[in-house]
Structures are given as structure tokens and as C-alpha cells.
Amino acid sequence: PWILDSEATDHVSSSLQFFISYHIIDPVTVLDDHTRYTWTFFMRFKNETRMHIINFINLIENQFNTHIKTIRTNNGIEFSMHDFFNSKGIIHQTSCTETPQQNGIVERKHQHLLNVTRALLFHSGLPHIFWNFALLHATYLSNCIPTPFLQNTSPFNKLFGQPCDISVLKNFIASISTVTEPTSYAEVAKSDCWLKAMKAELDALQTNHTWTLVTLPPHKHAIGCRWIYKIKYNVDGSIERYKARLVAKGYTQMEGLDYLDTFSPVAKLTTVRLLLALASIFNWHLKQLDVNNAFLHGELHEEVYMHLPPGLHSTFPNQVCKLQRSIYGLKQASRQWFARLSSFLLRHGYHQSQSDHSLFLKFSGSSTTALLVYVDDVVLTGNNISEIQHITQFLDVTFKIKDLGDLKYFLGLEVARTKSGIHLSQRKYTLDILSDCGMLASCPVATPMDYSTRLSATTGTPLSDPSAYRRLIGRLIYLTTTRPDITHAVHHHYLPSFMLCVPSWAC
Structure with a gap:
């Protein structure tokens, strides 16, 4: 079982489910006025306060061989334990309503702990769900830090009679990974998981007729290529899959031979704002699409040769890949993809705007549909939902797209739609x-x-x-x-x- 502690022991897990399963709603902070040592307990419900206080008093009596004489709390109803305090002979002092200064020592401790907790979360970049772990760590740190109220000794030293062992202190968060992402083919040559990922990528490229194997013609040169390896994770931190992508070494291409033009239009920010304004005014539908492996759909017009990828072997010597379609890394990959998409949309009745070549419009009577392209991100809007669904289906059949639903995030802009309109932010x-x-x-x-x-x-x-x-x-x-x-x-x-x-x- 997992025990909430303060980094005194090492807890390592590849799954986040152990951490996000704690739905803590409120902490109880106990501070010893003599040693200034602090304990922090977490509750699921307010009525658990009584249990924590009883357990704490038993802890003090058994472990430190002493008795608590006075307890001071705020005026919360969760501290209504007069029967228990009377049975123990403990004086219970409470502060007046809306008068926290009467319990100032522990209130100041709250401020100190929360300041440290916020600093730990800021520095680590962890989401708010981990605040309870940060608060426990802050409590442990405060007990080990010398304070002038104790003649520059620590609460830990004052309570236990010996200095705190700071050698056990570690960073609040550390990046721990049992699987590293390789940087070269030599590192994965004997790894089954990466070999399967590369085979899946090669199969997809060959199915897409990306190249044909030929003998390099005289006076022609072949560009290089390499593998890029990435590990995809699930939300709980477990490994989803191993991803291998083949990319061309575009920096070895020769201008005029391997490519001519590289320019590819992208959506102008003014056009984005105008479309969103029209969608807000006329209450148009707003959808977002993402094209899978967009650059692999572009058709090459130049004669480009590429060395065989590491891991792909040929029965004939001196063979290379003659590229029929573009792949990632080619200088003209983006341009060829946009040319393919443009011709597809024009065949389906869309007109390309002369003010912004990445904007495609289709009018039919009172029906208006607009499609905005930024590389592999597509925004669809208009008043004809059937046309939006129709073009979405055609795009999926031709290019295999991912329907992201309503527009939420585009080009770094967070889009929120309410009854009052469309709100943009860049939080x-x-x-x-x-x-x-x-x-x-x-x-x-x-x-x-x-x-x-x-x-x-x-x-x-x-x-x-x-x-x-x-x-x-x-x-x-x-x-x-x-x-x-x-x-x-x-x-x-x-x-x-x-x-x-x-x-x-x-x-």
C-alpha cells in the first residue's frame, strides 16, 4: 500500500493512478507551541477531524510519554469534541468568530506552508491535483529548517533532540523513466518493440506507394534519411505505443535538381479572426479537423532519389528509393501537400480566395461553407451542417483525418464559445x-x-x-x-x- 509521507522514503510508479485516486478536500494542521513542530493530516470529509485529533493525542502519549494539557483551535464545528477533551482533562481554547489573530501562530504557519506549496507546484509544473503531496513536502521542509524562534535550531531538533538528516531530502519531483528514446538505428537494432514500430512505418509507406526501388542512374545523387523515435504515453503514464518515423535529410537536397519551389501558403491571422467573427455573428457551426500524416499525401514532380532506410534491405546491389510521394523532411513536402489538398477541394466545388490562398469557400443559394487550412490543421465553418459533414467524409476517405469536434484550440488561440459570443485567449x-x-x-x-x-x-x-x-x-x-x-x-x-x-x- 502507498503511504502519504514527506519524501523520507522513495516511491516510484509508472502509473499515475496511485496519485490521482486521492480526493482530499481539506487538511488538518497540528502545531506544537513549544517545539513549533508541525503535523499535517488530510481528510475526505470534515467529520474525520475528530478521528485525526484522537489518533494524534494517542500518538503523543505513546511515542513521547507526555500528555497534552491545552489545545487551541478556531471556532469550527468540526472541533466540537467537549466530551473527549473533558475525559482527557484537556483545556480546549477557541478563537472568537472571524478573529483568526487569536490563533495567530498556526494561522501564520498556514501562510508559510501554502507559500512553499505554491512554489513547489510552480517549479515542478505539476497540476493542482498534486497539491496535497506538495503540502506534505512543505511540512517536512519547515520542520527541518532552523528558525529564530528556537534560537536558530529546527523544530525537528527541538522535538527529537537531534538534527534532521538532510541527506534523505530530495527534489519534490524528479523525472524518472525506465525507457529512453533512442537517437540512432544502432541503438534499436536488437529491440523488438522498436523493430515492430519501424516495420509498421515501412509497411505504411510501401502501402502508400511512397517509393519504388531502382538502381541509381548515372550522374544522379541520392539524399540520406534517418529514423526518429518517440514514445507515446497514456494519461496514466503507462506506455501507449512506440512510434518510429522515417524522415529525409532535406538539408542534402540540391536546389534546382531535387526541388524548385518550397513556398506553401498558410492561414493569415486576420482571416482566422474574420471567420470566427462571422461564425459568432451568424451562429455558424465551427469544427476542427487534423490530417494524419499530411506530408505523405503530396505527389512529387521532381526526380528525387533516397538511400535505403536503415532496416530495409534489397536483393539487388546499389539500389535506392525513387520517391513517388513526399515524406517528412523534404523541402517541398509542405508545398506538395497543399497542392494536393487544393486540387481536391477545387474538384468538390470550392473556390480558392484570392486574398488568402489558404481559405476555400463554397456557396450554394443561401448556403455558405468556409474551409481554412494551416498545414495539417483544418477549420470548417458555415451554415450548412450537411455540407460540412459531406466534405468531412470525403476528406476522411481520401486523406484519413481526425475529427476533433468543435473548435477549441487553433494556432495557439484558445477558443471558447458561449451565448454571448466567441472568446479568444492565449492563456x-x-x-x-x-x-x-x-x-x-x-x-x-x-x-x-x-x-x-x-x-x-x-x-x-x-x-x-x-x-x-x-x-x-x-x-x-x-x-x-x-x-x-x-x-x-x-x-x-x-x-x-x-x-x-x-x-x-x-x-
Whole structure:
């Protein structure tokens, strides 16, 4: 059985079900006024308070050979245990209603423990369901930390008469994996699970007629390829499957021979906002689709040869793969996929917008259907649900798509539809920016910039590598999509003008 403790022992499990099965609703914190040692107990229901207090008093009497004389609590009804306290001769003191300062020591301890708990969760990136484990860890840490109230000794030392053994302390969370993702074919040559994954990928490519085996013609060159290995996990942390993907070494392609054009249009952000506005005004349906292995559907017009993938053998010497379809890694893969999808939609009565080539429209009387493409993500909207279902079925037959249902997340935009309209936010995107900059624990401010600060390219020492600054400016510019209040500070104020020379300001 699993015992909730404070990292004094090591508990390792490949499944998260052991952790998310605890539906704790409230903790009970017990603090010894003499040693300032703290105990934390968790309850499923408030009426379990009596049981925890009785067990705690028995623990103190048996393990420390002493008796509790006074207990001070707040005025909660869960502490109504007068019969038990009277039988033990314990004086029960309660604070007045809405007067927490009368029990200030334990209230201050609550603040301290919760501050540490929040810091542990922020640092670890764990969801809120693990807060009880973080609180237990915070309690153990507070008992081992010296405090001036005890002449700079720890509560643990005061209670047990010996220092706390800090050698048993470990990080609150550590990444532990018994299976690592290989980086080369040599690492998986004798692994059955990875060999099966590669065979499944090769079978899919050959079924799709991705290549034919030929002898390399004279004066032609073949590009390389490699395997990429990924482990897919279930929600509970167990392994779902082993994924192997074959990618071409596109950086070895020669322009003019292996490819000509590489440009592929993607949806403009203005078009996305316009479509969502129309869907909100006219109450159109909004669906999202994802195309499986989109780049494998593109047809190649260039003559491209590729070395045999590691693990694929031929009975004839000097044979290579002549690519009939594009694969991941080719420079023209995205362009060829979009060309294939465009021709498919045009054959089914859609018209390509001249203002945004990734937007396809179909009108039939009062019926309107719009389809927006961003690589392998597709957004469908319109007032004709039968046409939306019709084109979805055709796409699935031709390309094998994944129907994601109502539009919820697209290009970093979180889409929430209510009776009042469609709301856009970039909460996750913003948290990612704060996390990368180490500012998750920073306090918010009311204004996006300090009007009194004047930045100068001649002030401070130039950064040795300004790429992180430039990346941050680009991300902030994209954030203005849903946060127009920072537009002036990001676009028109100081920051973009220092992209070439970035001093290290001390603001």
C-alpha cells in the first residue's frame, strides 16, 4: 500500500493512478507551541477531524510519554469534541468568530506552508491535483529548517533532540523513466518493440506507394534519411505505443535538381479572426479537423532519389528509393501537400480566395461553407451542417483525418464559445512565455510598460547572444492577437528597435 509521507522514503510508479485516486478536500494542521513542530493530516470529509485529533493525542502519549494539557483551535464545528477533551482533562481554547489573530501562530504557519506549496507546484509544473503531496513536502521542509524562534535550531531538533538528516531530502519531483528514446538505428537494432514500430512505418509507406526501388542512374545523387523515435504515453503514464518515423535529410537536397519551389501558403491571422467573427455573428457551426500524416499525401514532380532506410534491405546491389510521394523532411513536402489538398477541394466545388490562398469557400443559394487550412490543421465553418459533414467524409476517405469536434484550440488561440459570443485567449501561450523567462512567480502590474523608462542602445553591455531577446519580441508580437493593450509597448515603443543591438539593461 502507498503511504502519504514527506519524501523520507522513495516511491516510484509508472502509473499515475496511485496519485490521482486521492480526493482530499481539506487538511488538518497540528502545531506544537513549544517545539513549533508541525503535523499535517488530510481528510475526505470534515467529520474525520475528530478521528485525526484522537489518533494524534494517542500518538503523543505513546511515542513521547507526555500528555497534552491545552489545545487551541478556531471556532469550527468540526472541533466540537467537549466530551473527549473533558475525559482527557484537556483545556480546549477557541478563537472568537472571524478573529483568526487569536490563533495567530498556526494561522501564520498556514501562510508559510501554502507559500512553499505554491512554489513547489510552480517549479515542478505539476497540476493542482498534486497539491496535497506538495503540502506534505512543505511540512517536512519547515520542520527541518532552523528558525529564530528556537534560537536558530529546527523544530525537528527541538522535538527529537537531534538534527534532521538532510541527506534523505530530495527534489519534490524528479523525472524518472525506465525507457529512453533512442537517437540512432544502432541503438534499436536488437529491440523488438522498436523493430515492430519501424516495420509498421515501412509497411505504411510501401502501402502508400511512397517509393519504388531502382538502381541509381548515372550522374544522379541520392539524399540520406534517418529514423526518429518517440514514445507515446497514456494519461496514466503507462506506455501507449512506440512510434518510429522515417524522415529525409532535406538539408542534402540540391536546389534546382531535387526541388524548385518550397513556398506553401498558410492561414493569415486576420482571416482566422474574420471567420470566427462571422461564425459568432451568424451562429455558424465551427469544427476542427487534423490530417494524419499530411506530408505523405503530396505527389512529387521532381526526380528525387533516397538511400535505403536503415532496416530495409534489397536483393539487388546499389539500389535506392525513387520517391513517388513526399515524406517528412523534404523541402517541398509542405508545398506538395497543399497542392494536393487544393486540387481536391477545387474538384468538390470550392473556390480558392484570392486574398488568402489558404481559405476555400463554397456557396450554394443561401448556403455558405468556409474551409481554412494551416498545414495539417483544418477549420470548417458555415451554415450548412450537411455540407460540412459531406466534405468531412470525403476528406476522411481520401486523406484519413481526425475529427476533433468543435473548435477549441487553433494556432495557439484558445477558443471558447458561449451565448454571448466567441472568446479568444492565449492563456497557455502566455504561461509558456512566462515559464521560459522564469517569471511565473512574478507579480502582475496594471500597465504594460513603465512610461518613465528610457532605453538606449548605448546603455549597458551588448548581449553576447541576442537570439533569446529576438525570440521573446516575436512571441510578444503574436500575443497582441488577444492582448491589444500591449500593442503600443511591443510594436511602437522601444523593444523592436533594438533587435540588431541588444544591451543588457538593468531596469
